Amino acid sequence: MADTSADLLIHRNRLGEGVLEVTFNRPERRNAFTKAMYAEMRALWEATAADRSVRVVVLRGAGGKAFAAGNEISDFLEADAVDYENWIREMFDRLWSLPQVTIAAVDGVCVGGGLAVATHCDLRVATTASRFGYPIARTLGNALSGTVLYRCQAIFGESLTREMLLASRLVSAERAYAVGALLGVVPDAEALEAELRALVSGIVQASPVTIETTKRQLLSRARGLESSMPGEQDLLRSVYGGPDFAEGVRAFLAKEKPAFGG
Template sequence: MSGTEREGAVRYRAEGGVAHLTFDRPAARNAMTWRMYEELAEGLARIEADPAIRVAVLRGAGGKAFVAGTDIEQFVGFTGADGVAYETRIDAYVEALERVRVPTLAVVEGLAVGGGLAIANACDLRVATPGARFGVPIARTLGNCLSPANLRRLTATLGLPVVKRMLLLAEMPEAETLAPLGYLAGIAPAEALDATVAQMCDRLLGHAPVTMRVTREMLNALALDPEADGSAGIRACYGSRDFQEGVAAFLGKRPAAWSGT
């Protein structure tokens, strides 16, 4: 087995305004190594630097898992101080995903566990195959814990009762259970998954980039401070060329040609 196969990779591909980030370590159900976390960060930086990118899709290779957590071998010999450093490091990666300037879509086949759930949860939208499972069963497996930041994120999206059941009972609810809660943007069988993802990307590509960026920034700010000042975002949105174009297109009864500026 080559070093790349052992350590895995996060593959980056851009096409038609969509950046595809693929967690590629299928033999280990795409469990994340330090190298993969770093490559995720590098991929997010590439998105930030490329104004042509309007949407990001995150997906696991192999069709069996999105991401099955962090590679457990990396925890051997850990101390309490190592745990604090690890959670701080993971928070930074998840926050970078949460704050990337374009809408993000997680495509979940099989498992989204531990760090994999944190990554999928930080995305704006999630699409899953039937039977896909989500959870953090650390109470019956590793005996570690999550950071306050990741607990806050999970509680914001799933609600406190669901998070408590996930963590205390080590439950792994299926997509069909989470969909009625609004957690998933859709469930699609494997044979229709690519078409469903493409359709969702097309919808996002057709919407005003500035509106989506400002809205996401405001929602992130409000999650930390219910009284966060949104005046800068409002000013950026109403002062954008896209807003002028949107008004002109609406009055002219034609589709808007968004520029993202």
């Protein structure tokens, strides 16, 4: 059974009984997220949280080149950028709070908003061609919210997080696996499918009580650590209202290299 919208494909039980599969379906844009996709995901997580027939949620990107390559930048021009980020962050929180096990299946580029989604999942598996990062210092001149930054640091560690953000480098799947950010690295899409089926098969046989209790415990501990720094909203508002972000958006839409001035 498949529920289909233009940019978000939802399959139920294709990978096994009790498995909800969500595919980001904008391969021509490397599956960059639109506001409509975020709204659909937000509603989907709210419905899924109450659906005990779902045991596992798998997220993946269409096209074989990207899990998701950030956000559709033009959407930031239609609203207050910080308010928009806060609204997106609420969707991340709903994903992270799901009682089901969530798995990001990455095949290709996983950056920006795509990496934020992946780091709000419980588990991640990727192909060797996959790359991870937040190259925003070279592209848009914006900044991450504290909670999104915390999730990256919690999953990839401080060293790789600093490399992603301060050096604007993408991290290979092998390096991500070496620090425990991935539970496995497989050679190609076919092997990724086999790994997913084996993984979800084991999860759906496990005790739902154990899984839900463990997730509640982990969530409680994480929330005690990931609170935003004092004054973060004002800081982010100054970033999004500043000249570098304006130049980053202009250059991105014009397909030019930005000339940041600080």
